[in-house]
Amino acid sequence: MVMDVVCVIVALIGGFVAGAVDFNNNEPQAAVIVIIAFAGLLGFAQPRKAWR
Numbered sequence: 001m002v003m004d005v006v007c008v009i010v011a012l013i014g015g016f017v018a019g020a021v022d023f024n025n026n027e028p029q030a031a032v033i034v035i036i037a038f039a040g041l042l043g044f045a046q047p048r049k050a051w052r
Contacts, residue, residue, distance in 0.1 A: 007042055007049075014038030 014034065022031035 003046060004049075007046055010038065010045075011042060014042075 014037075018031045018034040018038070021034050022028065025031065
C-alpha cells in the first residue's frame with residue numbers, strides 16, 4: 001500500500017517535470033525522454049503493476 005502511494009507521487013512529479021521540460025523547450029524529444037525515464041523507473045519499482 002505504501003509503495004502504491006510512493007509510485008503515484010513519483011508519477012505526479014514525473015508529469016510535472018515533463019511538463020516543465022516541454023514548456024521550456026521547443027523540441028519534444030527532451031520531454032519524451034523524461035516520460036520514458038519515469039515510466040521505466042515506475043515499471044522497475046512495481047513490475048506487476050506496470051500497466052497502470
